[in-house]
Amino acid sequence: xxxxxxxxxxxxxxxxxxxxxxxxxxxxxxxxxxxxxxxxxxxxxxxxxxxxxxxxxxxxxxxxxxxxxxxxxxxxxxxxxxxxxxxxxxxxxxxxxxxxxxxxxxxxxxxxxxxxxxxxxxxxxxxxxxxxxxxxxxxxxxxxxxxxxxxxxxxxxxxxxxxxxxxxxxxxxxxxxxxxxxxxxxxxxxxxxxxxxxxxxxxxxxxxxxxxxxxxxxxxxxxxxxxxxxxxxxxxxxxxxxxxxxxxxxxxxxxxxxxxxxxxxxxxxxxxxxxxxxxxxxxxxxxx
Numbered sequence: 361x362x363x364x365x366x367x368x369x370x371x372x373x374x375x376x377x378x379x380x381x382x383x384x385x386x387x388x389x390x391x392x393x394x395x396x397x398x399x400x401x402x403x404x405x406x407x408x409x410x411x412x413x414x415x416x417x418x419x420x421x422x423x424x425x426x427x428x429x430x431x432x433x434x435x436x437x438x439x440x441x442x443x444x445x446x447x448x449x450x451x452x453x454x455x456x457x458x459x460x461x462x463x464x465x466x467x468x469x470x471x472x473x474x475x476x477x478x479x480x481x482x483x484x485x486x487x488x489x490x491x492x493x494x495x496x497x498x499x500x501x502x503x504x505x506x507x508x509x510x511x512x513x514x515x516x517x518x519x520x521x522x523x524x525x526x527x528x529x530x531x532x533x534x535x536x537x538x539x540x541x542x543x544x545x546x547x548x549x550x551x552x553x554x555x556x557x558x559x560x561x562x563x564x565x566x567x568x569x570x571x572x573x574x575x576x577x578x579x580x581x582x583x584x585x586x587x588x589x590x591x592x593x594x595x596x597x598x599x600x601x602x603x604x605x606x607x608x609x610x611x612x613x614x615x616x617x618x619x620x621x622x623x624x625x626x627x628x629x630x631x632x633x634x635x636x637x638x639x640x641x642x643x644x645x646x647x648x
Contacts (some may be wrong), residue, residue: 361611361648363637364389364427366560366618369626371395375415379422385630389427391466391616399431404449405456412459419460427614428464428502428558429457435490436471436483436510443482447489454490458497464614465494466502466532466558469517471510474583479510480520487524494528502558504532507540507585514541514548518555530557536564536589536618538597543568545598549605557613559606561637562620563595564588589620591629592636599640607644615641 365387367373373381375397382390394401407415419425431453433446457465471479494501505517514533521531531552538545543566549556564587567574575586592599617633641648 361641361646362389362427362614363387363634363641363648364391364614364616365630365634366391366393366430366616368393368618368620369623369629375411376418379415379419379424382424383422385627386634387630388423389425389614391428391430391614391618392426392460392462393430393618394432399429399453399456401432402434402446404445405452407456409459412456416460426460426462427616428466429453429460429462430466432467432470434470435486436469436479438472438475438478438482440482443486447486450486450490451493454493454497454499457499463498464500464502464558466504468504468506469509469511469520470506473508473510473512476510483510491524491526491528500528500530500557502530502532504534504560505537505541506534507537507587512540512585514544515551517541518548518552521555531555532558532560534560534618535597535599535602536560536562536587536595538602539564539566539568540585540587545602546605546608549602549609549611553609556609556611559611559613559615560618561592561599561615561633562589562618563592563597563599564590566596569596589618591619591622591632592640594621600643603640603644603646607646611646 398407399405433449434442435446505511511517567586619629622629
């Protein structure tokens with residue numbers, strides 16, 4: 361099992377200084393999430409082979425590995441020009457991942473929930489183009505349903521991944537999305553079984569609480585999806601239940617701390633999350 365840090369709160373730290381920082385925080389692994397100088401949100405990668413090699417050198421020097429690379433592209437968007445562009449970005453990102461010596465990428469379904477059928481059709485079109493590239497580069501793909509994707513429900517997302525029917529594609533459970541995925545961590549984790557290979561850990565409030573008035577959004581009826589990525593204990597996710605469910609299925613994948621809410625205390629948050637996740641794993645008899 362790997363315990364990893366999503367360093368998004370440190371995205372302004374120079375790229376080549378990032379491995380040392382992650383090591384200082386007590387992590388041996390990082391999940392490389394979007395950065396403007398590497399893999400920016402929804403745009404083509406901004407890095408050349410020389411920069412990739414330099415980054416890999418600093419990772420080796422710091423004793424830090426990359427557990428996964430996380431790009432976000434509009435590969436399921438209903439607009440065909442955007443989808444084609446996203447596939448081009450994906451192809452370059454896959455090759456960068458392979459150059460880094462990393463064999464896992466994780467991402468979201470993307471698309472639009474109000475155009476779910478069209479978005480799913482676009483998703484399958486993109487998968488047909490990209491699966492051969494994943495195969496050629498020896499990179500696995502781990503997918504999660506995200507709030508405001510064309511598929512948001514946890515069990516339905518697992519069925520969709522099963523429909524891909526490919527050994528390189530698996531499922532990621534994102535704890536701060538618990539209340540958007542069906543609020544059933546034990547059921548979703550059990551349903552996924554061996555298909556579950558990655559976990560994102562952060563806390564969130566149940567937006568459906570207080571008769572749907574936990575958050576008040578104007579104008580009424582707005583279709584926004586509200587959630588947080590908080591430190592464990594600051595929200596309402598039941599982490600004892602979640603980690604017990606992981607132990608039940610014998611989970612042995614990657615657990616990533618992915619708090620985004622506290623950039624002003626990013627170091628303290630990252631250290632707290634490492635310690636808290638380690639305690640929760642040990643409580644269930646799970647070893648790093």
